[in-house]
Amino acid sequence: MNYLTVENISKSYGELELFSDLSFSIHKDDKIAFVAKNGSGKTSILNILSGADTPDSGQIVMRNGLRISFLSQSPQFDQNLTINDTIFNSDSPQLKIIENYEKALQHPENTEAYQKAFEQMDIHNAWEFELQFKQILSQLKLDNLNQKISTMSGGQIKRLALAQALISNPDLLVLDEPTNHLDLEMIEWLEHYFAKAQFTLFMVTHDRYFLERVCNEIIELDHGKLYTYKGNYSYYLENKEARIAQEQVETGKAKQLFKKELEWMRRQPKARTTKSKSRIDDFSDIKKRAHQRRNDHKVELEINMERLGSKIVEFHKVSKSFKDKVILDGFEYVFKKGERIGIIGKNGTGKSTFLNMLTDNLKPDSGKIVIGDTVKFGYYTQGGITIKPQQKVIEVIKEFGEFIPLTKGRQISAKQLLERFLFDGKKQHDYVEKLSGGEQKRLYLCTVLIQNPNFLILDEPTNDLDIVTLNILEEFLLDFPGCLLVVSHDRYFMDKIVDHLFVFKGEGEVQDFPGNYSDYRTYEASTPTEPKVAEDTSKVSEEKAKDYKAEKLSYNEQKEYKNLESKIRALELDKKALEEKFNDTTLSQEKINELSLQLQGIIDNIEEKEMRWFELSEKFES
Structure with a gap:
C-alpha cells in the first residue's frame, strides 16, 4: 500500500541548491533510512515530508487521511x-x-x-x-x-x-536522529521496539547498528542522485561498493568510445545523412559520460601530536558527590600510554562530571588528580562550537593562526586546512550560524584537532556527523598514538575504537571492563542473577499455563480473559503512580484524604477484576 510519493522536489536557499528533482515513494511497513553527507539537505527533506516546510518545486502526494508524526532534532x-x-x-x-x-x-x-x-x-x-x-x-x-x-x-x-x-x-513516523540524547539502554529498547512494531518509518540516523537491525531499505543521496537499496546497512555497504565499481567501468568504456567518436568528429563529415546527424547528436551525451567524475573528497585528519611523557593522568582515591548523589567514591586509576577507553552508563551517573574533573573544570570533594607535565588535552564537548554572531568559518580557524603546523615540520594555511575538512572556498566565507548541525560539528572537530592534543577526550562525538565522516574519524582514531577517552551512545563507534570500558553504574561505582561494548553486553547476558532466573522460569510457566487455560475457554471468555489482564496491569500502574504521590511531605491532610479515596477506589477495582480473572482461570480446571 502506497502511503506517500515524492515527485521531483527541489530546494534552494539563495544561491545554495541543496537538491533538485528528487523522487521516491514510501509504502506501508517500510522502514527506510535516508543517508547523505552533512549539508546535503537531509533535515530539509524530513521537514518537507512532515509538512513543516515546502519544496521550491515538485510535490508530495499523500494517501487520504495519512497520519504523520515527526520527531525533529530540536x-x-x-x-x-x-x-x-x-x-x-x-x-x-x-x-x-x-x-x-x-x-x-x-x-x-x-x-x-x-x-x-x-x-x-x-x-x-x-x-x-x-x-x-x-x-x-x-x-x-x-x-x-x-x-x-x-x-x-x-x-x-x-x-x-x-x-x-x-x-x-x-501511520508514518518521520525521525531526525532518534537516538540522540538517549542512553545505551534506551537505544537498545527503541531498536527492539521498532524492529518488532508494525511502524512505517522514514528516518535519518548515524547509528549504524540501528540501521543494521531496524531498516529494511536505505535511500542514499549521492552527488545529487538517489539510489535505493532494498536491505539493511550491510546490504547497502556491499551494493554501494559494487555500484561505484560498475560506474567506474562504465566511465572507462565511455572514455574509449569518446576518443573514437572525437576522431570521427574531427574529420568533419560532409555527408549529412540521417545516420551521421544522429551520431553527432549522440556525441555530446558520450562526452558527458566520459568526463563524469565522482567528487569523493574526504575529510583529511592529521595532527602534530606533542610527545607524551611517562606520567599521564593519575586518580588517587577521588570522590565526588552532589548532595546525596554519589558520582565517584574513592576512585583510583593510572592512565597508561596509548590507552583507548570508552565510558558508558545511564544518563545521570556522572560521565560528564568525570570528564570535567579530568580536565580541571571541576574539583573533586576529596582525593587528588595528578596530570603529567606533557599532557595536552583536546576536549570535544557535547555543547559543540561556540557560535559568535556574524563570524565566518575561515575566521574561526584563523583565531588559531594563519598557518597550522603539521607533522615533520610541515605547515598549511587556514584555508587549506578547511578544505581538508570539506569546506570549499565559498563555504569558508559562510557564517557559522548558517551551517547545518553536522557541518558545525565537523568545524568544531577541526578546532579541537588543530591544537595538536596528545590526550583526546570526546564527549558524544558522533552526534550529527554523517556516516562518511564517522568512518574517517574512526580510521584516524585507530591510528592516534596518544590517549583516548570516549563517551558515546554509538555502539558501532565504541566497538571499533576502544579497548576497555569504564562502566558508570551509579552510586559511585565504576567498573573497569576489559573489552568493547558488544563484549560487555555479551558478558552481561551470560551472567544473570539468581532472582532473574527464577523470574524468567516463572514467566515461562505462567505462559504455558495461559496457553493451557485458553484452550479450555470459549472465544468470548478468552477475549474477556485477555482484556482483564490488560486492565489489571493498567490499574496496577495507576495504583503505583498514586502511591508515589504520598511521598510528598508537603501534602495537606485534605489532599491526603482525597488521594486515599482515589487509591481505595483503584484497589477495589483491581480486586473486582482479579476475582473475575480467577473465575475464568479455574472455570474448566478439573
Whole structure:
C-alpha cells in the first residue's frame, strides 16, 4: 500500500541548491533510512515530508487521511505545559479516552463519570494502549508527569518528543536522529521496539547498528542522485561498493568510445545523412559520460601530536558527590600510554562530571588528580562550537593562526586546512550560524584537532556527523598514538575504537571492563542473577499455563480473559503512580484524604477484576 510519493522536489536557499528533482515513494511497513553527507539537505527533506516546510518545486502526494508524526532534532513545546499536558495534547481518539479515564480516577466520588469513562475504555479497547504508552514513558525515564517543560533539560525534551511521536500511533513516523540524547539502554529498547512494531518509518540516523537491525531499505543521496537499496546497512555497504565499481567501468568504456567518436568528429563529415546527424547528436551525451567524475573528497585528519611523557593522568582515591548523589567514591586509576577507553552508563551517573574533573573544570570533594607535565588535552564537548554572531568559518580557524603546523615540520594555511575538512572556498566565507548541525560539528572537530592534543577526550562525538565522516574519524582514531577517552551512545563507534570500558553504574561505582561494548553486553547476558532466573522460569510457566487455560475457554471468555489482564496491569500502574504521590511531605491532610479515596477506589477495582480473572482461570480446571 502506497502511503506517500515524492515527485521531483527541489530546494534552494539563495544561491545554495541543496537538491533538485528528487523522487521516491514510501509504502506501508517500510522502514527506510535516508543517508547523505552533512549539508546535503537531509533535515530539509524530513521537514518537507512532515509538512513543516515546502519544496521550491515538485510535490508530495499523500494517501487520504495519512497520519504523520515527526520527531525533529530540536523539538519545541509550550514551556508552561507539563509532561502530562503535552502527551495528551494530541488528536488521537484513544489518548482522549485515556485522558478522560485519568481525570475520572481523580474524582472517584463521581461514580457516574467514572463508570462512563471505564466503559469507553472497554468499548475502544484502550487498556492495552494505556499500558503500552505508560511503558513507553517508563522506558524513556519520563516518570514525573507533572514536571513542567520549562524545567526540563534538552535531553529530556528530546525524549518527551520521542514519546509523543510513538504514543500518537501514526501511520508514518518521520525521525531526525532518534537516538540522540538517549542512553545505551534506551537505544537498545527503541531498536527492539521498532524492529518488532508494525511502524512505517522514514528516518535519518548515524547509528549504524540501528540501521543494521531496524531498516529494511536505505535511500542514499549521492552527488545529487538517489539510489535505493532494498536491505539493511550491510546490504547497502556491499551494493554501494559494487555500484561505484560498475560506474567506474562504465566511465572507462565511455572514455574509449569518446576518443573514437572525437576522431570521427574531427574529420568533419560532409555527408549529412540521417545516420551521421544522429551520431553527432549522440556525441555530446558520450562526452558527458566520459568526463563524469565522482567528487569523493574526504575529510583529511592529521595532527602534530606533542610527545607524551611517562606520567599521564593519575586518580588517587577521588570522590565526588552532589548532595546525596554519589558520582565517584574513592576512585583510583593510572592512565597508561596509548590507552583507548570508552565510558558508558545511564544518563545521570556522572560521565560528564568525570570528564570535567579530568580536565580541571571541576574539583573533586576529596582525593587528588595528578596530570603529567606533557599532557595536552583536546576536549570535544557535547555543547559543540561556540557560535559568535556574524563570524565566518575561515575566521574561526584563523583565531588559531594563519598557518597550522603539521607533522615533520610541515605547515598549511587556514584555508587549506578547511578544505581538508570539506569546506570549499565559498563555504569558508559562510557564517557559522548558517551551517547545518553536522557541518558545525565537523568545524568544531577541526578546532579541537588543530591544537595538536596528545590526550583526546570526546564527549558524544558522533552526534550529527554523517556516516562518511564517522568512518574517517574512526580510521584516524585507530591510528592516534596518544590517549583516548570516549563517551558515546554509538555502539558501532565504541566497538571499533576502544579497548576497555569504564562502566558508570551509579552510586559511585565504576567498573573497569576489559573489552568493547558488544563484549560487555555479551558478558552481561551470560551472567544473570539468581532472582532473574527464577523470574524468567516463572514467566515461562505462567505462559504455558495461559496457553493451557485458553484452550479450555470459549472465544468470548478468552477475549474477556485477555482484556482483564490488560486492565489489571493498567490499574496496577495507576495504583503505583498514586502511591508515589504520598511521598510528598508537603501534602495537606485534605489532599491526603482525597488521594486515599482515589487509591481505595483503584484497589477495589483491581480486586473486582482479579476475582473475575480467577473465575475464568479455574472455570474448566478439573
